[in-house]
Amino acid sequence: MRKISYQIIVDKVSELCINANYELGQDVVNAFKEAVKIERSEIGRDVLNQLIANAEIAASERVPMCQDTGVAVFIVEVGQDIHIEGGTLNDAINEGVKKGYLEGYLRNSIVSHPLERKNTGDNTPAIIHIEFVPGNQLKIMMTAKGGGAENMSRMKMLKPSDGIEGVKDFIIETVRNAGPNACPPLVVGVGIGGNFEYCSYLAKKALFREVGKRSKPPEISALEVELLEEMNQLGIGPQGYGGSTTALDVKIEIAACHIAALPVAVNLNCHASRHKEAVL
Ligand code: SF4
Structure with a gap:
């Protein structure tokens, strides 16, 4: 022991x-930098550059x-x-x-x-x-x-007959409804399966995974990529000013569930997607 x-x-x-709070993860900063290269909106690119500068100032001056x-x-x-x-x-x-x-x-x-x-x-x-x-x-x-992104997060008990299309619709609808209120560009954590409370936990847990790191099951990894592309066609853009960078990433965690249930939870994270870890 x-x-x-x-x-x-x-x-x-x-x-x-x-x-x-002071040091945004390099995974998120790198995602901003990649997004600037492909963002279609000029204001969107400007916002992304401001977010990069903000992260650099916070880290170097040791402020939130x-x-x-x-x-x-x-x-x-x-x-x-x-x-x-x-x-x-x-x-x-x-x-x-x-x-x-x-x-x-x-x-x-x-x-x-x-x-x-x-x-x-x-x-x-x-x-x-x-x-x-x-x-x-x-x-x-x-x-x-952050509270803004958490407030726009949602959970729903779908029916198994809603199927994959129902799951995708609910996730996209959540991001669309969030609009600028969740402080995009977002990192979108999704839980599919489990039960009422475990599904929401999975969505939160998904947010601890690095931006750009895909889920292991190939069908879930493919779903993450598909949903990310679809979100970035919504036009919400960085900070909601319009553009093609509404989300930086989608991360999905799955679990076994009841034969009569198809729980889905969407936990949104804002551009200040902050997580750190330590092993003792
Ligand atoms: S960026 Fe995140 S932490 Fe900051 S106000 Fe928006 S939701 Fe809250």
Whole structure:
């Protein structure tokens, strides 16, 4: 049984929160640069260049790339042969979020009650998903998920008879309805299958995959490419000013499901598609 100290997790989580908000991943920056080369709209190209400059300024001056520094969402792969010394994993992650958002001067965006709307003042509680895996490592994956794109995300329980065409229509309709409100160019996470809650988790999990990295099953990989092409014909464009870069990528995760169900979830991510990870 390998021991990992509570404080090491706190410090690592704090670092992930700050770096996710200051340093846009190279995968996303590269996608902006590729999009500039093929974007048809002049305003669209201008916006993409501004997003590249914004990412460079945020990284070099150590400031958040967007005022919305997001909900701290974690997927943690916990090796079954580790023991956390000094406290619980959930407490360590929340303490790390509190520390990171304070020390990184990141906006606190969480209210403690959905109706009373009082800010908790430290961006906690984080949303934490745990997956148990073999081994003695702790892999912490974090995203700072912006509210605008999350608000335009959708989930629907389709009928099996809706088939692949129903799935595609729902995904495209979600992106069309989002328009400029999800801060495009988007990264589109899709979950297909599972059940009501697991499908939405899959859509979120898909967003942790690097931009440009395709799904393994060939039919799903082909679907990602097809949907991306279709989204980029919607004309929404960078920041909704029109153009051919509405989405940078589509990532799909699938799971087994009930014979009577075909759940589909679409979790939109904005151009500030922030995720970092660490292995302890
Ligand atoms: S949705 Fe994304 S880009 Fe838009 S304000 Fe929120 S974090 Fe910023």
